[in-house]
Amino acid sequence: MSFSCRVLHIMQKDAQEDPAIFSDTLHARRLVNQVDRKLVKQTMMTSVYGVMYIGAPKQIKRRLKERESGLDDDELFGTSCYAAKVTLTALEEMFQGARNIMKWLCDYAKVIASENQPVHWTTTLGLPVVQPYRKLRRHIVKTSLQMLTSQRETDKVMAKRQRTAFPPNFVHSLDGTHMMMAAVACKKEGLNFAGVHDSYWTHACDVDRMNRILREKFVEPYETPVLENVWFRC
Incomplete structure (x- = not known):
């Protein structure tokens, strides 16, 4: 499974949740048809530089703006933060060995x-x-x-x-x-x-x-x- 497919899989599951219970459901539904390699590539590639929940939403927000997604500023901010959270979660799940090595290098x-x-x-x-x-x-x-x-x-x-x-x-x-x-x-x-x-x-x-x-x-x-x-x- 490619990395973008893993991100999409997580969002598809979130999109099926009850929005009255799960606050990110609407964000997931907005993004389900927009997840591709370009959307998540920069965050994935810069994870080794320590990009986290501050820098990642800005990266994804730029990609969404390029697509003229039709979201207003509040929706764009919330959706970008959600996409960043899912992207970093997918990184932890798919590249656990690499993340452990990165942590070891930092600790060392x-x-x-x-x-x-x-x-x-x-x-x-x-x-x-x-x-x-x-x-x-x-x-x-x-x-x-x-x-x-x-x-x-x-x-x-x-x-x-x-x-x-x-x-x-x-x-x-x-x-x-x-x-x-x-x-x-x-x-x-x-x-x-x-x-x-x-x-x-x-x-x-x-x-x-x-x-x-x-x-x-x-x-x-x-x-x-x-x-x-x-x-x-x-």
């Missing part, structure tokens, strides 16, 4: 930051990564013409930022490792390679070879115990 970063240490790890390629988030101190410089303000890093780490940034930064380091390994492999086979984030390009005549390389190099990093390595190397 919290412990490290509590010792006033930045979170750091080493990728499969051997690249050391250090999260640079430290508290800033404001310095005021008075001159004969004006007063200037500058900010400098202190020795104190930003504990909250260290914690919330670790899961997405760690995932980006995995994606970056895959891209580098794929690029090197393509060069060895004489393929031209270009890429942005997770979109990789080559000439049309070489697409099949690139497809093979991308899949081989995606598996390779995970043949090592990635999370155990984080535990031992942090």
Whole structure:
């Protein structure tokens, strides 16, 4: 079952409830025919960045506005909040393992930051990564013409930022490792390679070879115990 289908399944059940008893029934009925991949994709993709019940309704509200759903502002707000709640519930149900890993990474970063240490790890390629988030101190410089303000890093780490940034930064380091390994492999086979984030390009005549390389190099990093390595190397 796809993620959008899971969201739709929950809303279909809610739409059958008695509106006199279940307050979200009307919201569900408004949305049943509008649930698709585009409606929930942004919230699903940004869940790793910690988007929750504040940011998610805004994301879904924008999608509904694009569709000219005919809802007034109050209906749009209530419907968006309901859709966000269902979307995040579906995430918890379908990706429990991933959510548990995300929580573990956050908890791990919290412990490290509590010792006033930045979170750091080493990728499969051997690249050391250090999260640079430290508290800033404001310095005021008075001159004969004006007063200037500058900010400098202190020795104190930003504990909250260290914690919330670790899961997405760690995932980006995995994606970056895959891209580098794929690029090197393509060069060895004489393929031209270009890429942005997770979109990789080559000439049309070489697409099949690139497809093979991308899949081989995606598996390779995970043949090592990635999370155990984080535990031992942090």
